Amino acid sequence: MAQIIAIANQKGGVGKTTTAVNLAASLAVLKKRVLLVDMDSQGNATMGSGIQKNDLLYSVTDVLLGEVPIETAITKAEVGYKVLGANRDLAGVELAIAEQDGREFILREALKEIDHSFDYIIVDCAPSLSLITVNALAAVHGVLIPMQCEYYALEGLADLTQTIDRIQQALNPDLKIIGVLRTMYDARNALTRDVSEELEQYFGKKLYDTVIPRNVRLAEAPAHGLPIIFFEKSSKGAVAYLNLAAEMVKKSKVQKGMTA
Numbered sequence: 606m607a608q609i610i611a612i613a614n615q616k617g618g619v620g621k622t623t624t625a626v627n628l629a630a631s632l633a634v635l636k637k638r639v640l641l642v643d644m645d646s647q648g649n650a651t652m653g654s655g656i657q658k659n660d661l662l663y664s665v666t667d668v669l670l671g672e673v674p675i676e677t678a679i680t681k682a683e684v685g686y687k688v689l690g691a692n693r694d695l696a697g698v699e700l701a702i703a704e705q706d707g708r709e710f711i712l713r714e715a716l717k718e719i720d721h722s723f724d725y726i727i728v729d730c731a732p733s734l735s736l737i738t739v740n741a742l743a744a745v746h747g748v749l750i751p752m753q754c755e756y757y758a759l760e761g762l763a764d765l766t767q768t769i770d771r772i773q774q775a776l777n778p779d780l781k782i783i784g785v786l787r788t789m790y791d792a793r794n795a796l797t798r799d800v801s802e803e804l805e806q807y808f809g810k811k812l813y814d815t816v817i818p819r820n821v822r823l824a825e826a827p828a829h830g831l832p833i834i835f836f837e838k839s840s841k842g843a844v845a846y847l848n849l850a851a852e853m854v855k856k857s858k859v860q861k862g863m864t865a
């Protein structure tokens with residue numbers, strides 16, 4: 606059965622989508638079977654995987670509206686993993702399902718149909734706590750939180766952990782933070798180092814050893830519809846995301862009681 610992970614942070618622009626796309630690609634390089642689910646109507650994870658969001662025959666919207674089985678809506682990307690894509694249609698779903706029974710569990714039920722076919726399912730969330738994000742958090746085993754090491758990152762942290770606690774209590778008893786990732790990291794910056802230390806104290810072992818450096822190649826790759834590993838595999842960004850994937854695989858083996 607797949608390990609299902611949401612990439613979430615209510616704060617915008619912290620590297621959620623960059624992490625979702627590049628982690629999916631790096632896990633695929635490690636021979637894992639990966640599905641990337643785009644739960645953001647911006648469709649950035651879809652585009653960053655080389656799939657034209659406006660040409661999708663079916664998207665995650667159709668799955669949430671119950672119009673097609675999830676297998677039908679999944680596309681094979683050229684980049685080693687599969688994608689359940691999104692586009693602006695997703696913005697209308699919230700209203701359409703608002704009154705429906707079990708509205709928080711639509712994604713969870715859909716993923717049950719296909720989770721045996723994957724090792725990892727990575728769910729990219731939007732920077733808001735909509736019913737769409739609630740669907741994502743109700744469907745996953747854990748949350749990976751990307752964080753930029755800046756002062757305001759810590760301010761948003763309480764909100765985020767509170768949200769996760771609330772969803773854990775009300776909808777998904779299994780939900781936990783599986784890891785916190787430092788993104789756009791600049792070791793020369795004193796504030797980055799200070800915030801990083803605070804994160805170490807706050808999260809302990811949950812903080813990934815791997816840090817993602819600020820790397821212009823990571824910002825350029827999406828315009829080419831490519832994860833960094835296919836865009837410039839020797840870049841610092843590519844190496845960092847491969848290290849993250851390896852660290853994650855190792856951690857989940859340890860959790861399952863296997864030797865790494």
Ligand SMILES: Nc1ncnc2c1ncn2[C@@H]1O[C@H](COP(=O)(O)OP(=O)(O)OP(=O)(O)O)[C@@H](O)[C@H]1O
Binds near residue numbers: 645730790
């Ligand atoms: N490590 C990095 N180095 C340089 N640029 C980065 C890095 N990570 C992300 N970026 C750039 O920062 C911007 C925000 O990143 P991204 O879209 O991944 O954030 P997000 O959290 O998904 O944003 P949103 O909240 O809007 O969904 C993008 O332009 C992206 O290319």
Ligand SMILES: [Mg+2]
Binds near residue numbers: 621622623645649730
């Ligand atoms: Mg995003």
